[in-house]
Amino acid sequence: LFENQFLTKEAIAEHHILGQIFDTYWLVSFSDKLFMIDQHAAHEKVIYERLMKRLKEKQSMTQTLSPPMIISLSKSEQETAYRFEQELLEIGFVFEPFGGNEFSISGIPADLYGMQEAELFYEVLDGLMNEHPSKVNDAILSKIASMSCKSAVKGNQRLSDEEAKYLIEELLRLDNPYNCPHGRPTIIAFTKYEIERKFKRIIS
Amino acid sequence: LFENQFLTKEAIAEHHILGQIFDTYWLVSFSDKLFMIDQHAAHEKVIYERLMKRLKEKQSMTQTLSPPMIISLSKSEQETAYRFEQELLEIGFVFEPFGGNEFSISGIPADLYGMQEAELFYEVLDGLMNEHPSKVNDAILSKIASMSCKSAVKGNQRLSDEEAKYLIEELLRLDNPYNCPHGRPTIIAFTKYEIERKFKRIIS
Numbered sequence: 312l313f314e315n316q317f318l319t320k321e322a323i324a325e326h327h328i329l330g331q332i333f334d335t336y337w338l339v340s341f342s343d344k345l346f347m348i349d350q351h352a353a354h355e356k357v358i359y360e361r362l363m364k365r366l367k368e369k370q371s372m373t374q375t376l377s378p379p380m381i382i383s384l385s386k387s388e389q390e391t392a393y394r395f396e397q398e399l400l401e402i403g404f405v406f407e408p409f410g411g412n413e414f415s416i417s418g419i420p421a422d423l424y425g426m427q428e429a430e431l432f433y434e435v436l437d438g439l440m441n442e443h444p445s446k447v448n449d450a451i452l453s454k455i456a457s458m459s460c461k462s463a464v465k466g467n468q469r470l471s472d473e474e475a476k477y478l479i480e481e482l483l484r485l486d487n488p489y490n491c492p493h494g495r496p497t498i499i500a501f502t503k504y505e506i507e508r509k510f511k512r513i514i515s
Numbered sequence: 516l517f518e519n520q521f522l523t524k525e526a527i528a529e530h531h532i533l534g535q536i537f538d539t540y541w542l543v544s545f546s547d548k549l550f551m552i553d554q555h556a557a558h559e560k561v562i563y564e565r566l567m568k569r570l571k572e573k574q575s576m577t578q579t580l581s582p583p584m585i586i587s588l589s590k591s592e593q594e595t596a597y598r599f600e601q602e603l604l605e606i607g608f609v610f611e612p613f614g615g616n617e618f619s620i621s622g623i624p625a626d627l628y629g630m631q632e633a634e635l636f637y638e639v640l641d642g643l644m645n646e647h648p649s650k651v652n653d654a655i656l657s658k659i660a661s662m663s664c665k666s667a668v669k670g671n672q673r674l675s676d677e678e679a680k681y682l683i684e685e686l687l688r689l690d691n692p693y694n695c696p697h698g699r700p701t702i703i704a705f706t707k708y709e710i711e712r713k714f715k716r717i718i719s
């Protein structure tokens with residue numbers, strides 16, 4: 312269904328955004344296909360891939376918190392934080408002890424807009440806490456997926472045309488834009504051929 | 516799939532035309548459905564229903580030819596023309612003898628833009644010529660269908676947004692807008708539910 316050459320830079324320039332239906336799905340025509348794009352799944356995918364790319368290239372991108380946020384961690388949370396300090400740093404968390412059980416968080420992963428910063432840190436620690444060291448990469452991946460999901464725009468949430476355009480272009484540039492990190496589709500494609508068959512312009 | 520209440524006047528006012536794909540199909544959202552409308556089949560249907568309505572209400576609507584067109588008819592064509600004069604008048608043909616084998620055509624059915632007037636008349640006579648009188652109504656219907664088809668806008672033929680809007684509204688006001696006179700679909704509908712299932716937002 313999806314040929315790879317579709318997603319060349321030239322190709323992306325030629326797509327045309329028709330509009331949105333049900334406040335959630337964007338209709339995009341491209342060459343001889345019609346795409347329906349789920350804005351939530353698309354955003355989730357785009358955030359996930361941004362985070363994954365940085366993780367792979369070891370260039371964490373941090374959103375600086377100024378002033379830093381002071382939070383209390385339990386003993387087991389502290390232990391987890393130290394144990395996975397490197398991994399947490401790689402996804403963008405910057406923290407240091409602040410005396411007693413308190414920690415100062417001065418950076419969180421970029422792109423995770425709209426989440427409670429403290430909640431985010433607790434949740435990631437919680438996800439890592441009981442992991443066997445050999446599975447820590449999977450745990451990080453799964454956390455990134457769930458963080459992406461939480462911070463992604465929802466269905467029914469208003470996107471401007473400009474935001475939609477930006478999101479769709481970023482999605483279509485990905486190597487595999489077709490599934491969100493949870494495996495749900497981001498794009499449903501209808502070919503011209505399929506549509507012509509439905510209209511009985513082609514009989515077969 | 517299609518509830519009748521959809522097509523009330525209020526409902527029609529609420530549809531939203533998103534745009535066109537493949538130079539042929541118009542995407543229209545309405546409430547919790549997405550419609551794809553084939554512009555050729557839609558136009559064919561609309562022309563057909565206009566002609567049928569007039570035929571039923573015995574109000575023929577004629578497009579006056581000025582000056583009238585003079586054409587020659589063979590003996591058997593003349594005989595057919597006289598035999599079905601009433602029926603021909605009802606669909607909008609106005610003609611009278613003009614001496615010898617010549618006839619003066621001063622009116623042809625309205626809405627059949629872009630057809631050669633002479634060709635149209637010959638073709639209708641030809642369709643009626645060998646019909647058994649009991650089947651003449653069917654023959655007229657089938658001729659109206661084929662005339663509608665010929666004079667309808669084609670796929671890939673440029674419609675302005677204004678023309679498309681007018682066509683779509685007229686289509687949606689019909690009692691049964693969903694099939695062209697040849698039985699091909701004019702509209703393919705996708706419900707929100709179907710789309711959500713495709714995106715696995717609904718699992719069943």
